[in-house]
Amino acid sequence: MQILRNDKVQLNMSYEQDEEDQYTQYVGSFPKEFGYGPFDGDGEGLAGPLTGEQKPRILLMGLRRSGKSSIQKVVFHKMSPNETLFLESTNKIIKDDISNSSFVQFQIWDFPGQIDFFDPTFDSDMIFGGCGALVFVIDAQDEYNDALNRLHLTVTKAHKVNPSIRFEVFIHKVDGLSDDYKMETQRDIHQRANDDLQESGQDQIHLSFHLTSIYDHSIFEAFSKVVQKLIPQLPTLENLLNILISNSAIEKAFLFDVVSKIYIATDFSPVDMQSYELCCDMIDVVIDVSCIYGLHEDAEAAAFDSQSSSLIKLNNGTILYLREVNKFLALVCILREANFDRQGVIDYNFLCFREAIQQVFELRSKNQIAYNTSSQGNASAVGESGPNTSTGTSGTSNGLSNPTAMDNSPSNNTNESLKQTPSVIYPVSVTDSAVAS
């Protein structure tokens, strides 16, 4: 296995509480430096970093002790699940800035369980107005009548203020339930929540349901789906992954945010949990090995460079192949060993893919800077972009509204170079053109 060198990413927190050091400790095998940091720009995403106000916001709501803070700590701060037993109850809104990559830039607001919407100090316009997604956590191990009432109250209120919010219901702590009971609980909660909405004439509100637990990968998978919906460039990324896998005989490819192990995009084939878990585990292995062997004398040197990669052969004839895409993102692929005999072609296709991704970043950055400039100088320009530009839900928050924007970009050339590879696997012409160029 080639060693993926560890990147020293700073941990950046914006907690309101005076507990800045609390989560910068070692958790498991992760070094404390391996966490989120401000996007310091390495040429790929001089995003004119989004300001707090512009970042899509994800709200974590639910009854007391339903598991909101645990989810946030486990997914984004590498806290081990057992440590969440000692978390204290949240008594005010905690805002957490997730700024680890130029694609995944958002804020998570963790709410106290006992929050009162009718309290005059609760500014629902401000809270729901700039929100991209609302995650409502229900403790599936507990009686959930009250939680369903609360869910109804929360979504109707939020939808009234901001109809573009996406509602995600986490049926949480399912680790304690048998498979049958899990399914039964999901069906029951789904049915009752939607019935409540229908009875109150609010059936235009759409709820998505996820079975989650911090004790397995389900919470990462569910959060991946929540975050993906906030990435306007998602169709472009998926399209690029499709082109890559179909030309490289790859079975499944994930574009991972390395620190959180959230996948921000995958190809169009269905995701099965086992593949996702395998890829997550690979990232853990790579990081662990990198921490032990990957650091050079100059520990401050930028690691995770363009040569970084890892190859794991499983004993069932399958290969896991990891390549660094940029400082924060990694491509993890699953493919058959037999299809890996012409690695050069796969690597060439990967380079085209990486270049395309970088161009998406650049385009986004340019649009972001243009947007920032115009909104500073001309208030009406903000109006043109729509009132929800800061939420990330309208598809314009980052200035790149849809894949057609990409079509006009230089990256389309890269798309073409991938597309030009005949759909036959490993066309010789690709290698030839690579050599020729």
Ligand SMILES: Nc1nc2c(ncn2[C@@H]2O[C@H](COP(=O)(O)OP(=O)(O)OP(=O)(O)O)[C@@H](O)[C@H]2O)c(=O)[nH]1
């Ligand atoms: N079994 C199990 N327990 C969990 C899970 N997630 C959280 N917990 C436990 O649930 C308890 C409450 O978790 P918190 O994260 O503090 O809950 P909260 O919703 O933030 O609570 P408030 O801050 O009071 O609103 C803790 O003891 C966690 O260890 C899970 O997936 N499974």
